[in-house]
Amino acid sequence: MENELLNSGNANQRIKEEMKTLSDQINFHNYQYYILDNPTISDYDFDLLLEKLIALEKQYPELILPDSPTHRVGGTVTKNFKTVKHRYPMLSLGNTYSTQELTEFDTRIHSLVHEPVEYVCELKYDGVAISLLYENGLLVQALTRGDGLQGDDVTANVKTIKSIPLKLQGQYPSRFEVRGEIILSHQQFETLNREREEIGEAAFANPRNAASGSLKLQESTEVAKRGLDSRLYFLIGENLPSQHHYDRLQLLAKWGFRPLDVISKASSIQEVFAFIKEWDIKRKSLPFDIDGIVIKVNSLTQQQQIGFTAKNPRWAIAYKFKAERVSTQLLSVDFQVGRTGIVTPVANLHPVQLSGTVVKRATLNNYDFIETYDIHQNDFLFVEKGGEIIPKIVGVDLEKRETGSPKIGFITQCPQCGTDLVKNEGEAGIYCPNELHCPPQIKGKLEHFISRKAMNIDSLGEGKVEMLFEKGLVKNIADFYSLHYNNLLGLEKTISGEEGKPDRIISFKEKTVDNILAGLKASLKVPFERVLFALGIRFVGETTAKKLARHFANIEALSNATIEELMQVEDIGERVASSIVNYFIQPENLEIILKLRNAGVQFQISENISQGENKLNGKTFVVSGIFSIPRDVMKQKIEYYGGKNSTSISKNTDFLLAGENMGPEKLKKAEKLVIPIISEHQFYAMIGEA
Secondary structure: OHHHHHHHHHHHHHHHHHHHHHHHHHHHHHHHHHOOOOOOOOHHHHHHHHHHHHHHHHHOHHHOOOOOHHHOOOOOOOOOOOEEEOOOOOOOOOEEOOHHHHHHHHHHHHHHOOOOOOEEEEEEEOOEEEEEEEEOOEEEEEEEOOOOOEEEEOHHHHOOOOOOOOEOOOOOOOEEEEEEEEEOOHHHHHHHHHHHHHOOOOOOOOHHHHHHHHHOOOOHHHHHHOOOEEEEEEEEOOOOOOOEHHHHHHHHHHOOOOOOOOEEEEOOHHHHHHHHHHHHHHHHHOOOOEEEEEEEEOEHHHHHHHOEOOOOEOOEEEEEOOOOEEEEEEEEEEEEEOOOOEEEEEEEEEEEEEOOEEEEEEEOOOHHHHHHHOOEOOOEEEEEEEOOOEEEEEEEOHHHOOOOOOEOOOOOEOOOOOOEOEOOOOOOOOEOOOOOOOHHHHHHHHHHHHOOOOOOOHHHOOOHHHHHHHOOOOOOHHHHHHOOHHHHOOOEEEEOOOOOOOOEEEEOOHHHHHHHHHHHHHHHHOOHHHHHHHOOOOOOOHHHHHHHHHHHOEHHHHHOOOHHHHOOOOOOOHHHHHHHHHHHOOHHHHHHHHHHHHHOOOOEOOHHHOOOOOOOOOOEEEEEOEOOOOHHHHHHHHHHOOOEEEOOOOOOOOEEEEOEOOOHHHHHHHHHOOOOEEOHHHHHHHHOOO
């Protein structure tokens, strides 16, 4: 008898220790996800940990820990914003990856409701949960989920999101909450990461991280630049119209909210399965990320009958798509140096088939990533396709780790020039500070200088810059303007083909040389703000360059500005200001600017566009076609008079400025959305230059 009690006690202790271990792991990953915006585990693996703990707690309820993460809805609340209690708790949904569990869900629903049940199927957006409070038709508060009971007040930041109405239209309740997700499109995500890389900041891992990080920025003006979007899918409050979830979502559209991309009613679980099957394929063509399908009981009366658990509504469930995952061996790690000196580790993998393509390489992001995953040499890594496009490493197969295999260490010296690497406090990236003499940084600056948004010398693309650098003809950006016909004609380079592709020859023949020289001559007309961006000053992106140019008007005033004077410019902080000052105190950079000035490059802003009245008052324009002046100058005029430029037509466009031979698709879309189409003459009349 005593032995049985002893064995029972030992078993209970082991179970309790296992519960403690699982709880610690889940709490750690919750913290990484909700607080640091740096998930270190895939959703699938996290759900497996949580399900295992839930199963143990059901089997051994007497051993449940008082601080078990199953008692919570989400993670710890950040302290950067005011914490506010939710009027109605923001519960999370139960998740499943199994159609069998969906069938069991349907069976449970029908055991509780003895009448026909209709489901609503929605896309499960992969974003940041948000709750919006409207009173008398005005947005008065926006809260994140937080821990489900209280969240962060991010109202000022949410108000910058164009798809969220600040004032409603039509007939609406006096007070209600609407809930949904803040998301970032693939296109905007790529644009944001490209801009971050241009100014030397680490790229975001995925759109959800970017959306979460953006929503927590202290400055709402910075949030406005991120291009966040929203999808709202739940209405909650008292005395609301309609007793059906589907109909309430239709009402949201009438009140001025953006309709959901996809929503469908289903009268049976078989129809739900058909919807899931359809969107498991179609999701790959969506312009944003989804990670599953949400199924809800349509009738609110039935929802009340079915009820809630402590953590989830019983009348809804999320079916999550399982990302295709493979395990492959790490062969080696390369350390690549970018234009701004940021060193990025890249894993060379044993080639493996994944989602229709062969994956050989995947980024390891930065030092923190390697440390978090504790990656060792010859490890087998789990790889998934992020957004079905970019391969990403999501874990390590510890069971296959070689005994005694050494840990991957981050290099301490630049792999190209040998300079000691630097890591600044508060920055994720480790970088090489030798920007003037490190070969990949020099080549990166040369390529950045000729890029479309900078000097736009497209005749120097396709590997020509690298060849000029290797031949010693171009050692810095000023050397482009020392090129002449005789030292270009006849240059040739053979580029080896990859994976059985033929070799490619770059040859500088007469026409090529003429195009290069013509492109360099044309670049002398590029306005000062783009020249400033083209210089490649660390942390000075396209928008920042424009603000600096218009504030200081010329390169002399900018180069002599102090940190305090620079910080008086809108959105310029101490880090950016310090970087600018550091750039102009280096003699090599001043010599380059002198050579560029002597070549005729523009280093002062045009008198016609230095500053102006707000005659266009924040109106958004799309410019298309050929005008009497260069299109870039036309866009500068729009901004000079307080307007905004956009590249695509949407319901937020105020005017289509149409020149000769404008794009027919833009015209068609403008007519469809009833957007005013104005001529160049009408535009001049608007700004008083007719």
